[in-house]
Amino acid sequence: MIVDGQQVAGLPKTENLSKAMVDVMEQPLHERIRILRDIEFLDEKVDSISGYMERFLSSVMSELKFAFSEFEERSLYSVHRSLFLLYELQVIDPAHSAATNQYSVFLQKVKSAIESSWLASQAVASFVEAEPIYDIEEQLVKLYESHPVTNHRLFDYLRDTADMDQLISFFKSDCALNNRFFDLIVLTLVGARPNTRVEISKNIWDEAGQGNAGKSHVELYNSLLVSLDIDLVGDDYASLLSWQGLEGYNLFMMGALNRQHYFKLLGIMAMTEMLDPQNYDKLISGCRRLGVCDELQLAYYEEHAEIDILHAKGWVESVVRPIVKDTPSAGQEIYIGAKYRLDSCNRYYDYLLNALESERASRIHEGFASRK
Numbered sequence: 001m002i003v004d005g006q007q008v009a010g011l012p013k014t015e016n017l018s019k020a021m022v023d024v025m026e027q028p029l030h031e032r033i034r035i036l037r038d039i040e041f042l043d044e045k046v047d048s049i050s051g052y053m054e055r056f057l058s059s060v061m062s063e064l065k066f067a068f069s070e071f072e073e074r075s076l077y078s079v080h081r082s083l084f085l086l087y088e089l090q091v092i093d094p095a096h097s098a099a100t101n102q103y104s105v106f107l108q109k110v111k112s113a114i115e116s117s118w119l120a121s122q123a124v125a126s127f128v129e130a131e132p133i134y135d136i137e138e139q140l141v142k143l144y145e146s147h148p149v150t151n152h153r154l155f156d157y158l159r160d161t162a163d164m165d166q167l168i169s170f171f172k173s174d175c176a177l178n179n180r181f182f183d184l185i186v187l188t189l190v191g192a193r194p195n196t197r198v199e200i201s202k203n204i205w206d207e208a209g210q211g212n213a214g215k216s217h218v219e220l221y222n223s224l225l226v227s228l229d230i231d232l233v234g235d236d237y238a239s240l241l242s243w244q245g246l247e248g249y250n251l252f253m254m255g256a257l258n259r260q261h262y263f264k265l266l267g268i269m270a271m272t273e274m275l276d277p278q279n280y281d282k283l284i285s286g287c288r289r290l291g292v293c294d295e296l297q298l299a300y301y302e303e304h305a306e307i308d309i310l311h312a313k314g315w316v317e318s319v320v321r322p323i324v325k326d327t328p329s330a331g332q333e334i335y336i337g338a339k340y341r342l343d344s345c346n347r348y349y350d351y352l353l354n355a356l357e358s359e360r361a362s363r364i365h366e367g368f369a370s371r372k
Contacts, residue, residue: 030085034085037107053106056106056110057109060110063075064117068121076247082114083115083254086107090257137316140271155283165360166359167287169356169359170352170356173352175236175237184252184256188266189204198318200319221300227297247348248345255337264334266334270316271338273315276304
C-alpha cells in the first residue's frame with residue numbers, strides 16, 4: 001500500500017483504511033492496542049484488510065515470547081499494559097468509543113493469546129502440586145502463613161522509614177486496584193452459587209459504605225488523596241504502574257471476567273482479605289508518624305484493617321468452603337488462585353520497595369549535588 005508516497009510492506013491498498021491502522025504497526029504492542037481499541041467498530045476495519053489479523057497476531061506471539069520465555073522487562077510491561085487495556089473494555093464508560101469493541105473478535109483473539117501465554121508462564125513460576133484438598137480453610141491459612149509476602153519488608157519500611165513523598169507514591173500505586181475493587185466484588189456475585197451470595201453481598205454492602213455514599217470505599221480513598229493534594233486522575237494512576245503492578249491488577253480482572261477462572265478468583269480474593277489487615281496496621285502507623293492522622297484521612301485503611309479480618313473468615317467459611325464441599329475439584333483452582341495472588345503480590349512489593357528506596361536515594365543525591 002502507498003501512504004504519502006511510501007510503500008508500506010505487507011498491507012494491501014484499501015481505500016477506507018485509516019492512517020492510524022497503518023501507523024499502528026510500528027508502535028509498541030500496548031500503544032497499538034490503545035489506538036486500535038478506540039477505533040469505533042474496529043472489526044469492520046480489520047475485516048477490510050486482507051491478512052491484517054493474522055499479521056497482527058503473529059507480532060503478538062513474538063512479543064509474548066520475549067515477555068514470558070525471555071522475561072524482557074520491556075515486553076513484560078507492554079504485554080501486561082495491553083491486557084490491562086483489553087480488560088478495561090468490559091468496564092469502560094458506555095460513552096467511550098471503545099465501548100463498541102467490547103466483544104471485538106479481533107481484540108478477543110489478542111486477549112486470549114496473551115492470557116494463554118501468561119497463565120502458562122504463571123503455572124511454571126507458581127508451581128502448585130496437585131495435592132488433594134483435604135481441608136481448604138486449613139490449607140489456605142497454611143499457604144498464607146508460610147509465604148514470604150506475609151511479612152514483606154515494604155510495610156515495615158512504610159511504618160518506620162518512608163517520608164511523605166514516598167507515602168504519596170505508595171498511595172498513587174494503590175489507587176487503580178482500590179478504585180476497581182467494588183466492581184470486582186460485584187463481578188464475583190454475577191453467576192455466584194446461591195449459597196454464597198449472602199456473604200458476597202455483605203462485602204458489596206461494606207464497599208458501598210453500608211448505604212452511606214460518603215463512606216463508600218472509593219469515596220474514602222479519594223478523600224484521602226484530595227486531603228494530601230494528590231490529583232484525582234481519570235486512569236487512577238494506572239499509567240504509573242510497573243509490569244508487576246499491572247500483573248496483580250490483571251490477575252483480578254482475569255478471574256472476574258473469565259468464567260473458567262472464577263474459582264481462581266475466589267482464592268485471589270481470600271488471600272487479599274488475609275493479607276490486608278496486618279499490612280494496613282503498619283501503613284496506618286507510618287501515616288500517623290508523618291502527620292497523616294485525621295480520622296477521615298485514615299478511614300479507608302482503618303476500616304479495611306478491621307473489617308477484612310471478618311471478610312477473610314466469612315469468605316473462606318461462607319464462599320470457599322461450601323463450593324469445595326459441592327465441587328471438590330474447585331478446591332485446587334481456588335488454591336492455585338491464592339498462590340498466584342501471593343506470588344504476584346510478592347513480586348510487586350519487591351519492585352515497589354526498591355522503587356521507593358531508589359526514589360529517596362535519588363532525592364538525597366540531588367540535594368547534596370545542589371549544595372555543591
